[in-house]
Amino acid sequence: MSEVGKCAYCEVLACYKGDFKNLPIFCPMRKFINIIEESRRKYLDNQNLRKLAVNASMIEGEGYMKWxxxxxxxxxxxxxxxxxxxxxxxxxxxxxxxxxxxxxxxxxxxxxxxxxxxxxxxxxxxxxxxxxxxxxxxxxxxxxxxxxxxxxxxxxxxxxxxxxxxxxxxxxxxxxxxxxxxxxxxxxxxxxxxxxxxxxxxxxxxxxxxxx
The missing domain is CATH 3.40.50.11840 (Diphthamide synthesis DPH1/DPH2 domain 1)
Structure with a gap:
């Protein structure tokens, strides 16, 4: 499977584990490095986006399996x-x-x-x-x-x-x-x-x- 954007079929889950040396051949992180970096910068450069993202993660952590x-x-x-x-x-x-x-x-x-x-x-x-x-x-x-x-x-x-x-x-x-x-x-x-x-x-x- 070489077509980019097949994350639903991934068994490696390199992004989840931070294992960037073992990205599957179809992983978007291989082809779209610049886009991934752009998304990271948006969280860092835009205070409103960062606020939305940070608080969403806080809710995930605080209410996980409870709320x-x-x-x-x-x-x-x-x-x-x-x-x-x-x-x-x-x-x-x-x-x-x-x-x-x-x-x-x-x-x-x-x-x-x-x-x-x-x-x-x-x-x-x-x-x-x-x-x-x-x-x-x-x-x-x-x-x-x-x-x-x-x-x-x-x-x-x-x-x-x-x-x-x-x-x-x-x-x-x-x-x-x-x-x-x-x-x-x-x-x-x-x-x-x-x-x-x-x-x-x-x-x-x-x-x-x-x-x-």
């Missing part, structure tokens, strides 16, 4: 000195979004939540073919992650949390959010929002051509 992800997010925001948090949520997870909002408010944050259907833009207006609509009505609102991000930008949130945005819609939200984004819930309607379940279940392996 659920929601607790990690709360403690991360506290370490960063954040006061105002945004929640971008799917309308199908509005109950969960309300509970997350309550937890954050109880932790002392100002919380602003924006639903994915904000703006009420019809799917037909942006060219979604009718056969992909979920209803037979003349109006069906698109998910509007760009709108969610722009509203939270205007409010001035300092950290945004994704709660169950659809595949692809989450990407658009990440692209347009000015504040750093963390994901609390990855939507998966089939697995109860636990996408990795299909990786842990051998019943799905043949469907995806997975060999263990």
């Amino acid at each position: 659920p992800r929601l607790k990690e997010i709360i403690e991360y925001a506290k370490k960063l000195g954040i006061k105002r948090i945004g929640i971008a949520f799917c309308i199908g997870l509005r109950r969960e979004a309300r509970m997350v909002s309550q937890a954050l408010e109880n932790a002392g944050f100002k919380v602003h939540s924006v639903c994915c259907k904000i703006g009420g833009i019809n799917k037909g207006d942006i060219g979604v073919p009718r056969k992909y609509w979920l209803s037979n009505r003349d109006f069906e609102a698109i998910c509007n992650p760009i709108g969610q991000a722009l509203v939270l930008n205007a409010i001035g949130t300092e950290l945004n949390i994704v709660v169950g945005l659809c595949v692809g819609h989450d990407s658009l939200f990440y692209m347009y959010s000015k504040a750093p984004v963390v994901t609390l819930i990855a939507k998966d309607r089939v697995t109860g929002h636990n996408p990795v379940a299909v990786i842990y279940s051998s019943y799905y392996w043949s469907q995806f051509g997975i060999r263990v």
Whole structure:
């Protein structure tokens, strides 16, 4: 295997061990030495990036195997000195979004939540073919992650949390959010929002051509 960027197949884990003399032939650290150095400099030269990275590692060390992800997010925001948090949520997870909002408010944050259907833009207006609509009505609102991000930008949130945005819609939200984004819930309607379940279940392996 000589193609660069196959870290998922690596058994050496040289980067993890600091064993730089035994990099696999497909290791990106062989070909992209300058890029790796550039990434290191960004942490050193940009105080904000360093603050985000250092505090993330502190949360990893402090809460490892003890805190659920929601607790990690709360403690991360506290370490960063954040006061105002945004929640971008799917309308199908509005109950969960309300509970997350309550937890954050109880932790002392100002919380602003924006639903994915904000703006009420019809799917037909942006060219979604009718056969992909979920209803037979003349109006069906698109998910509007760009709108969610722009509203939270205007409010001035300092950290945004994704709660169950659809595949692809989450990407658009990440692209347009000015504040750093963390994901609390990855939507998966089939697995109860636990996408990795299909990786842990051998019943799905043949469907995806997975060999263990």
